[in-house]
Amino acid sequence: MSDATPRERALIAAAGLDATFDRFPAEVLGALRATEAARGRLVRPQDPAEEPATVFRP
Amino acid sequence: MTSPVDLTLAEASAAIAARRLSPVEYLDALLARIAERDPELNAFIRLTEEEARAAARAAEAAIAAGGPRSPLHGIPVGLKDIIDLAGHPTTCHSRQCLDRVAAADARVVALLRDAGAVFPGKLATHEFAIGGPAFDGPFPPARNPWNRLHHPGGSSSGSGAAVAARMVPAALGTDTGGSVRHPASHCGIVGLKPSYGLVSRRGVFPLAFSLDHVGPMTRTVEDNAILLNAIAGPDAADRGSAGREAEDYTRLLEGGARGLRVGFVRHFHERDDPAEPRVAAALEEAVRTLEREGAILTDVTLPPLGDFAAVNRAILNSEAAAIHERWLRERPEGYANITLRRLLPGMFLSATDLVQAQRRRAVLTAAVEAAFAEVDILLTASSMDPPCRIDDPEAVERTYPRQARTVFNVTGHPAITLMCGLAEPENLPLSVQLAGRRFGEAALYGAARAYERAAPWQGRAPF
Numbered sequence: 001m002s003d004a005t006p007r008e009r010a011l012i013a014a015a016g017l018d019a020t021f022d023r024f025p026a027e028v029l030g031a032l033r034a035t036e037a038a039r040g041r042l043v044r045p046q047d048p049a050e051e052p053a054t055v056f057r058p
Numbered sequence: 059m060t061s062p063v064d065l066t067l068a069e070a071s072a073a074i075a076a077r078r079l080s081p082v083e084y085l086d087a088l089l090a091r092i093a094e095r096d097p098e099l100n101a102f103i104r105l106t107e108e109e110a111r112a113a114a115r116a117a118e119a120a121i122a123a124g125g126p127r128s129p130l131h132g133i134p135v136g137l138k139d140i141i142d143l144a145g146h147p148t149t150c151h152s153r154q155c156l157d158r159v160a161a162a163d164a165r166v167v168a169l170l171r172d173a174g175a176v177f178p179g180k181l182a183t184h185e186f187a188i189g190g191p192a193f194d195g196p197f198p199p200a201r202n203p204w205n206r207l208h209h210p211g212g213s214s215s216g217s218g219a220a221v222a223a224r225m226v227p228a229a230l231g232t233d234t235g236g237s238v239r240h241p242a243s244h245c246g247i248v249g250l251k252p253s254y255g256l257v258s259r260r261g262v263f264p265l266a267f268s269l270d271h272v273g274p275m276t277r278t279v280e281d282n283a284i285l286l287n288a289i290a291g292p293d294a295a296d297r298g299s300a301g302r303e304a305e306d307y308t309r310l311l312e313g314g315a316r317g318l319r320v321g322f323v324r325h326f327h328e329r330d331d332p333a334e335p336r337v338a339a340a341l342e343e344a345v346r347t348l349e350r351e352g353a354i355l356t357d358v359t360l361p362p363l364g365d366f367a368a369v370n371r372a373i374l375n376s377e378a379a380a381i382h383e384r385w386l387r388e389r390p391e392g393y394a395n396i397t398l399r400r401l402l403p404g405m406f407l408s409a410t411d412l413v414q415a416q417r418r419r420a421v422l423t424a425a426v427e428a429a430f431a432e433v434d435i436l437l438t439a440s441s442m443d444p445p446c447r448i449d450d451p452e453a454v455e456r457t458y459p460r461q462a463r464t465v466f467n468v469t470g471h472p473a474i475t476l477m478c479g480l481a482e483p484e485n486l487p488l489s490v491q492l493a494g495r496r497f498g499e500a501a502l503y504g505a506a507r508a509y510e511r512a513a514p515w516q517g518r519a520p521f
Contacts, residue, residue: 031402
């Protein structure tokens with residue numbers, strides 16, 4: 001079963017998940033689509049030079 | 059006469075010190091409770107009875123000879139099965155790790171062992187602290203002792219169920235997105251996520267390095283502080299360790315709430331992710347209880363709950379994927395299906411997603427820090443819903459993210475949950491979350507104890 005688009009198949013391959021996709025197509029495709037949908041919910045900084053908290057140190 | 063299983067940790071400790079209770083007799087009573095109740099609750103995935111009995115006998119002899127060496131001498135403590143206990147498998151509740159025998163104790167276990175604690179067994183968890191409840195894993199999922207048809211919360215589900223069911227007076231859990239406080243909330247007990255870096259994670263299977271915490275789970279606030287006293291402190295072998303020396307976290311327990319400035323983050327459960335009406339009503343009653351005790355309540359506005367959740371998700375998923383990358387590619391069949399579905403998204407996050415999340419994390423952390431300039435404690439919802447049915451996957455997926463606990467994984471502040479109501483007719487606990495200043499655990503416990511003493515929920519048992 002696969003209704004993955006060519007672009008999605010390319011992203012799955014880039015993630016190294018071809019073999020996983022063969023065995024768990026619904027799970028892999030669902031994860032890819034959920035991640036793309038969630039990406040928009042992450043607020044981006046206004047200042048492109050803002051320093052990230054690369055290592056979290058309280 | 060009170061059964062030993064009904065004693066709090068502090069009461070059992072006092073009874074052991076006074077030679078009114080033998081550690082062996084205490085352990086036997088708890089093991090009998092486990093034999094009686096665990097077949098229907100599945101809190102334990104492995105008992106270590108013989109080793110525990112030997113430790114209890116040694117504790118009894120040592121206490122007879124020279125008195126207890128700590129309040130935990132002879133006290134059984136349960137361990138979530140992602141925490142290493144030397145000589146026993148740390149399965150992470152996963153087929154991936156059934157034969158992964160720990161060569162050494164986790165740092166927290168070593169500290170508890172030094173304090174004289176006894177380890178009766180390893181407790182169920184959501185697989186790798188992320189995937190559950192799962193019915194296709196190597197062990198069944200733990201059940202809620204208040205109503206076994208319902209979810210006990212997770213991922214430290216066995217820890218929550220075992221403490222609530224009086225199988226152990228205390229347990230350790232871990233918390234990356236709320237996994238100590240979720241089962242504590244759903245099982246009607248007390249769970250603390252300490253400040254990031256206060257408690258070592260060495261020997262604990264990671265879920266997400268920059269969000270992971272080990273935390274105590276108990277039936278009372280006092281017991282929780284006693285357990286934290288034993289496990290807090292620096293560890294050069296944990297890269298996340300803050301290098302902070304342990305304090306006496308019981309010292310402010312009886313300070314009361316008079317003059318305490320409490321910031322109520324109402325918009326989390328009223329606007330951002332509206333709570334079920336019974337949860338909202340219980341939170342209002344908790345606020346009124348603290349006001350009657352002399353606390354000064356003000357409404358506090360923080361960034362939207364969704365911002366914290368998005369940051370937590372991006373960082374957690376990225377770090378977890380880095381840990382599980384090889385297994386996700388080479389043996390995905392080793393996971394329960396729900397675990398596979400929760401781990402795979404991290405494989406599709408980009409480097410820029412992670413950096414943007416880390417940038418936003420700094421802003422969110424600063425916002426919470428700023429709030430603590432105005433108040434001593436923040437009060438928020440824990441879960442937005444009462445525990446759902448454990449066999450209803452749609453309800454599990456819907457309610458799982460409806461919570462305000464990830465906020466403090468993102469920011470690193472300490473946060474504690476405790477019971478604040480009972481949802482009828484299902485007979486299920488509701489809970490409130492209090493958060494404090496970084497490394498302000500003693501003051502946080504003081505606030506939690508003030509609420510606990512004034513509210514009618516302490517001592518309520520599921521059966």
